[in-house]
Amino acid sequence: MTTWNDFNSAEDQNNFDVIPKGTLVKVRMTIRPGGYDDASQGWTGGYATQSMTTGSVYLNCEFVVLDGPYAKRKMWSLIGLHSPKGPEWANMGRAFVKGILNSSRGLHPQDNSAQAQQARRIQGFADLDGIEFVAKVEMDKDQNGDDKNVIRTAITPDQKDYAAVSGNTVQPAASTQQASSPQASASAPTGRPSWAQ
Template sequence: MSAWSDFNDAKTNTNVIPKGTLAKVRLSIRPGGFDDPSQGWTGGYATRGSTGAVYLNGEFTVLEGPYARRKIFTLIGLYSPKGPDWANMGRSLVRGMLNSARGISDKDNSPEAQTARRIRGFADLDGLEFVARIDIGTDTNGEEKNEIRGAVTPDHKEYGALMGATMAMPFPSATPSGSAPMPAPAPSPVAARPATAPTNVTRPSWAR
């Protein structure tokens, strides 16, 4: 039988990037208009859902490699009425993104590194470029979709090549002391590539 009359052996059309792929991405925050100055949530970046959960609606665009221009949508938890877990995972993800974008080892606790992990507001995250570890989750219909659950820092052997010329980008001081950004070399960029299993930063079902 012709291949154009029997399609049982045709490959399934999936648009999901393989789990564990490393890729350089840019975060764009889709504003939700919710502010709480007491929490430092200003500028209209946060979104408050119908359950009372608060999050950043993140759109991550792959910048290089075979998946360039692909977009991955992930919520970064800020608050859940059911407990602190989602917010803690959101803070962990942001810490990793800042480490990656600013060329800071996760083990570095120097004054400069601590300054690099501070932001003046969510506007400092909007447009942030870093190396992400891509995972696979499910949407509200149970279909597979990509998610960003963790970032790759300079501790990873692939970091320098993937970050390329923007490694350790200058960043504004988030403290009155105004510590200067740390310089770093700029190796050549390479394509996105598979890596090890992702970290545990994700959005639990109870927070959706």
């Protein structure tokens, strides 16, 4: 019988060391909704968060390792959408999301075929909530100055260990002839905001 006054039979705490920097892991990303929407930017569904102190807007993401020696470990990172200081943070966020889509959907970054371009489009942030991809574990400092793991880089099919970690077979990049064909490079109006194209 479990009682709340005798803890001798309780399990020991899990004391995890950080995952070594540079480790590649397959993760599932979930977005913690912040309730901030701006339909003119395509930010709907309450997924974005706005900082009350800086005014910046971001996706507050949790990454859970799916398998291997670090299975079930969690890391947290932000994906920048807007900063009052300028476009750099949003550009880094867009590049990260593009990498996530390339990794998750097995797209070579240089594949500019119509099919690849379509696969890099999302209907909204709901398409990213629950997405699985290969990520590189990086280090940062927490509020106490201790090391913590973060995810800021998606590993794509052109990188050497992608197939081994993802379990996907790697498709070769589209040929230069196909990638430069007029219909593949023409962008049809989609009605989506420019950040989502």
